Amino acid sequence: MNFATPTICISACLAGEQVRYDGQAIHDDFVKLLLTFSNAVNVCPELAIGLGVPRARILVYYHSSEFRLFQPATGLDITQQMKEFSDWFLSAIGAIDGFILKAKSPSCGISGTKIYKDSTGTIFHSRGKGLFAMRVLERFEHIPAEDEGKLRDESIREHFLVRVFSFADLRRTISQQKTIGDLIEFHQNYKYLLMTYNQHKLRQLGKIVASYQKGEIDSVIREYTAAFYSAFKKKPSPKNHINTILHIFGYFSKSLTADEKNHFLHLIEQYQESKIRRKVLIDLLRNWAHRFGNSYLLSQKYLNPYPEELHTL
Numbered sequence: 394m395n396f397a398t399p400t401i402c403i404s405a406c407l408a409g410e411q412v413r414y415d416g417q418a419i420h421d422d423f424v425k426l427l428l429t430f431s432n433a434v435n436v437c438p439e440l441a442i443g444l445g446v447p448r449a450r451i452l453v454y455y456h457s458s459e460f461r462l463f464q465p466a467t468g469l470d471i472t473q474q475m476k477e478f479s480d481w482f483l484s485a486i487g488a489i490d491g492f493i494l495k496a497k498s499p500s501c502g503i504s505g506t507k508i509y510k511d512s513t514g515t516i517f518h519s520r521g522k523g524l525f526a527m528r529v530l531e532r533f534e535h536i537p538a539e540d541e542g543k544l545r546d547e548s549i550r551e552h553f554l555v556r557v558f559s560f561a562d563l564r565r566t567i568s569q570q571k572t573i574g575d576l577i578e579f580h581q582n583y584k585y586l587l588m589t590y591n592q593h594k595l596r597q598l599g600k601i602v603a604s605y606q607k608g609e610i611d612s613v614i615r616e617y618t619a620a621f622y623s624a625f626k627k628k629p630s631p632k633n634h635i636n637t638i639l640h641i642f643g644y645f646s647k648s649l650t651a652d653e654k655n656h657f658l659h660l661i662e663q664y665q666e667s668k669i670r671r672k673v674l675i676d677l678l679r680n681w682a683h684r685f686g687n688s689y690l691l692s693q694k695y696l697n698p699y700p701e702e703l704h705t706l
């Protein structure tokens with residue numbers, strides 16, 4: 394399958410640049426592998442606002458209903474510089490399909506960043522976000538943003554990858570010829586993935602495509618894009634997946650032997666009981682789609698949402 398190349402904004406230290414406070418980079422196998430399938434936009438907000446490498450520790454503290462960024466060793470308050478840089482950078486970044494930011498950082502942390510009650514960092518307040526990450530989450534509500542720690546969790550990683558590759562695919566489709574035929578084909582390919590994520594949005598998106606009238610492609614694309622992004626907001630439950638899997642299984646039920654059918658239903662039970670990974674079921678459905686020459690199912694993104702190599706970690 395031909396996958397679109399997502400554009401991912403990434404903390405520069407995670408992309409291997411030696412920009413951390415101690416002059417080190419972070420080595421993360423999954424991030425490294427994903428970058429071989431993506432266009433990366435590296436950013437180190439601390440370097441960008443003029444803090445050097447190596448640099449003294451900076452921290453976030455909460456004061457007068459505001460999060461502030463401070464460097465205790467120098468007495469520098471860098472809140473304003475970070476806000477200005479973040480706004481400038483995020484306005485200029487262009488089309489983006491996802492963010493991977495460094496966990497716990499006072500600038501990049503999506504979660505887990507230590508927040509203090511005082512500028513010297515002696516009294517703990519709570520765990521929260523870094524200042525650059527706060528701006529990312531405010532401005533890019535529907536774009537997936539995770540840190541490298543969260544991406545070690547298989548289900549979070551899968552949800553991230555599905556969105557990043559789907560959004561890149563939509564961007565590729567609508568940035569090329571922009572015909573209603575392309576959008577219809579795109580929508581058909583996403584039928585079972587959308588059914589899994591959000592049945593209401595699947596119907597809504599179908600109506601948007603069907604409402605097309607000559608000369609109105611731009612407004613249809615705008616409406617479709619907004620609804621498509623919001624369809625992927627919530628991670629689907631195992632029950633949603635089983636519903637889709639049974640729908641796809643229905644295509645083969647007349648062609649399979651009783652033994653094959655019973656075996657598959659047994660595997661579904663095992664998946665329900667968390668004894669096997671869903672990938673076992675998906676691989677079997679994909680093999681049957683090949684065996685019975687079902688090209689409609691083979692083009693379904695549910696069976697191939699992102700490159701196979703990314704399943705390996």
Ligand code: SF4
Pocket residue numbers: 404405406407412413414436437438439440495498500501
């Ligand atoms: S976490 Fe962010 S600010 Fe810190 S070194 Fe990495 S890229 Fe730079």
